[in-house]
Amino acid sequence: KAGVTQTPRYLIKTRGQQVTLSCSPISGHRSVSWYQQTPGQGLQFLFEYFSETQRNKGNFPGRFSGRQFSNSRSEMNVSTLELGDSALYLCASYLQQETQYFGPGTRLLVL
Amino acid sequence: ELKVEQNPLFLSMQEGKNYTIYCNYSTTSDRLYWYRQDPGKSLESLFVLLSNGAVKQEGRLMASLDTKARLSTLHITAAVHDLSATYFCAVGPASGYALNFGKGTSLLVTP
Numbered sequence: 001k002a003g004v005t006q007t008p009r010y011l012i013k014t015r016g017q018q019v020t021l022s023c024s025p026i027s028g029h030r031s032v033s034w035y036q037q038t039p040g041q042g043l044q045f046l047f048e049y050f051s052e053t054q055r056n057k058g059n060f061p062g063r064f065s066g067r068q069f070s071n072s073r074s075e076m077n078v079s080t081l082e083l084g085d086s087a088l089y090l091c092a093s094y095l096q097q098e099t100q101y102f103g104p105g106t107r108l109l110v111l
Numbered sequence: 112e113l114k115v116e117q118n119p120l121f122l123s124m125q126e127g128k129n130y131t132i133y134c135n136y137s138t139t140s141d142r143l144y145w146y147r148q149d150p151g152k153s154l155e156s157l158f159v160l161l162s163n164g165a166v167k168q169e170g171r172l173m174a175s176l177d178t179k180a181r182l183s184t185l186h187i188t189a190a191v192h193d194l195s196a197t198y199f200c201a202v203g204p205a206s207g208y209a210l211n212f213g214k215g216t217s218l219l220v221t222p
Contacts, residue, residue, distance in 0.1 A: 031208060043199065043212035056209045090153060092210075100144065100210065102154040 004093050004103035012109045018079040021106045025072050025093030032074040037088040086110045113138050115202050117213035132185040132216045134200035142203030143176050143183045147196045190220045
């Protein structure tokens with residue numbers, strides 16, 4: 001069974017630009033969550049989606065948005081990038097209370 | 112707000128020794144996850160603990176959960192160099208699946 005895939009794996013952007021990250025969950029998983037990992041703040045929850053509905057949102061500004069498609073694939077978008085948005089963005093897919101499986105992540109560098 | 116505290120944050124131990132990593136959390140939950148992260152990599156699931164008194168073991172690692180004490184432990188037996196990594200505990204909220212992560216324990220096993 002294929003794992004969680006994330007694209008792109010690496011990204012370099014400049015301040016003020018926007019970026020879209022993609023996540024394809026494990027086949028059969030309808031739940032997807034996104035997390036941001038930075039050295040200073042650690043792992044922080046961004047969004048949670050189930051069957052195209054956002055069920056939960058973390059404490060991030062409105063520049064961070066996301067969505068989920070009917071095939072359970074998810075995207076997150078960050079507009080007006082700031083230097084502090086440089087991070088590893090991780091996507092996890094899961095079946096309700098079971099293990100959340102993480103993808104390889106997208107490493108974003110904002111210059 | 113659910114807070115998750117891990118200790119120690121840094122641990123250097125000799126091969127062959129035993130040690131325990133502690134994970135305390137602030138509010139009621141019966142879902143506790145342990146993950147491993149190698150440098151530059153994503154999160155690898157180790158254990159999911161879903162009830163009070165749950166104990167799981169895999170190789171030299173054993174995890175337990177005491178929901179009354181709001182405490183989980185990850186015990187390392189006879190450490191080997193391959194266990195060197197950062198270990199995170201994460202707690203699931205009472206409702207939803209947004210994980211709250213601890214800051215991680217950076218483990219270094221030396222000869």
